[in-house]
Amino acid sequence: MYYEAESYPSPGLPVKDPCLSFWLQNARSSSLLGYQTTESLPPSADVVIIGSGLSGAATAYYLLVGSNAPKSVLILEAREACDGATGRNGGHCRPYVFQGHHEYKEIFGKEEALKIAAFEMANLHLMAELIEKEQIDCDFWLGESFETCIDQEAANKKLRSYQEFKDDGGPLKGVVKLTTNVDEAKRLTRMRNAVLTASFPAASLFPYKLVSHLLQLCISKHGLNLQTHTPVTAVTSTLASLSAHDPRLSTVEWIVTTPRGKVTANKVVFATNAYTATLLPEFLGNIVPGQGQCAAIVPTPSFSGTRMMEKTCCYHWGKDNFDYLIQRPKDGVIILGGGKASASHPGAILGCTNDSGRPDDGGKQAEITEYLKGAMGVYFEGWNDSEVGEGLLYDWTGKFNFFLSHIPFVGNVEGKPGAYVIAGHCGHGMARIASCAKGLATLMSGGSWLDTGLPRCFQPTKERMRNKKMETTT
Structure with a gap:
């Protein structure tokens, strides 16, 4: 079903009383809580970055370590550092290899679809390189992930995309292992209804630890000014009334x-992700906020110790239903996200949970909580009945976004020189943001679009901005 996305209200500002995610609960000793580099705001800065999640932190990092670094960078954050989507996600850095190829090819063409897949695989390697280079302790685990279908409808869709990717010259050999034998798929994935599965490189991590390390590094070594609890209410140009053809716009x-x-x-x-349209009204209907929900689950003995899951996974059924999970090697806790199919109305999927009809990251969907509580026992063979202390530990919400192409907006905002966007990650940001931020920093430092390595379709062009229809699974 299609919804006219512009009919949804402006996302407003982040709510003041969000819930705490598993990651944020385990970061209460962070020195960044309530952090403000200076007592008052500086009157000016070369670069102001709005948002302190991975997009904001990584953009600051790549700007400051670059060869043409700005003299001053200021990050403004409405709440605590990394308190938005990055601090609330599933801790999954998982590239799409072949999975989205059919849809991307239909929208952007074959060559661009292949570039997206290559870009995401390169991002996985960039994340690993960044974490190793800066010695970031963020529970980073590099291994593989399963893409599993638990009914034939989902299997047919994945097989179509796999075959198209292969026929179009996509690199599969040594990257993806496809298993279509049902018994073998069940054995490998431990999922009782598995129809097929594919495995490929992926990673998991503690996202807050990654971002906090980058922020602290930029503060201590590169002079970053970080101001938490400083929401941005407006961004205006000193030359806002001038024509787009006025040469003085270069000094805006x-x-x-x-x-x-x-x-x-x-x-x-x-770097405002789901909140972008609040400050950039042209994105209203292009980046539409929604609410996601995740749970931390203490495994039963059959999924503990030497019997822990060896891979992360995402499992699909029907047209577009899916859940995703990681099992943390460090403590065995399972982070399970999804459950949108169990929500009772479309507004819940779009996260319209507060009195204004705007999505927030405070309240939860009770139906989704119950679903996540029992999902491991429903889908995974051998999951025992939970004893005291096992099972659902906690669940939380995060605010992300929806739109038709599921491709982020990265680059200069047309008609607004000096204004840049890195937003609209559609719940898939960990698989793209590091490379997006590095590319954006290159662009901001005087490089060409070709120099950025970004797929052309990521640009926030006027043509892209005109397509404001969004598809949901309801």
């Missing part, structure tokens, strides 16, 4: 307004 300055004062910037980066 941006005024960033917060409750604590205003900051003038030469360049501003909107």
Whole structure:
């Protein structure tokens, strides 16, 4: 079913009373809680970045370690550092290899679809290189993931994409192992209804630890100014009334307004993901907020110790239903996300949970909580009845976004020189953001689009912005 996405309200600002995710609960000793580098805001900065999740932190990092680093970078965060989607996701860095090829090919063409797959695989390697280079302790595990179908409808869809990817020259040999034998798929995945599965490289990590390390590194070594609890309420241009053809636009300055004062910037980066349309109204209907839900689960003995799962996984059924999970090697806790198919109304899938009809990351969907509580026993063979202390530990929500192409917006905002966006990750940001941020930093430092290594379809062009229809599974 299609919904006219522009009919949804502006996302507003992040709510002041969000829930705590598993990651945020285990970061209460962080020195970044309530952190403000300076007592008051600086009057100006070369670059202001709005948002301190992985998009904001990684963009700051690649700008500051680059050969043409700005003199000053300021990050403004509405709540705590990394308190948005990055601090609430499933800890899964999992590239799409062949999975989205059919859909991307239909929208963008074969060559661009192949570039997206290559880009995501390169991002996995970039993440590993970054973590090793900066010696980041973030529980990073590099291994493989299962893409499993638990009914024939989902299997047919995956097989079509796999075959198209193969026929179009996509690299599968040595990357993807496809298993179509039902008994073998069940044995490998331990899923009682598995029809087929494919395995390929992926990783898991503690996302808050990654971001907090990058932020602290940029603060201590590169002079980053981080201001938490400083929501941005408006971003205006000093030359907003001028024609787009006016040559003075090359010297445009941006005024960033917060409750604590205003900051003038030469360049501003909107690393605002689901909240982007609040500050950039042209994205209303292009980036539409929604609510996702995750759970931390203490495994039963049959999935503990030497019997832990060896791979992360995502399992699919029907047209577009899926859940995803990792089992953390460090403590064995399972992080399970999804359950949207169990929500009772479309508004819940879009996360419209507060009084204004806007999605937030505070309240939870009770139906999804119950679903996540029992999902391991429903789908996985050998999952025991939970004893005291096992099973659902905690569940939480996060705010992400939906739109038709499931491709992020990265680059200069057309008609607004000096304004850049890195947003719209559709719950798939860990598989793309590091490379997106590095590419954006290259662009901001004077490089060409070709220099960025970003797929052309990521650009926030006017043509892309005109397509405001969004498909949901309801």
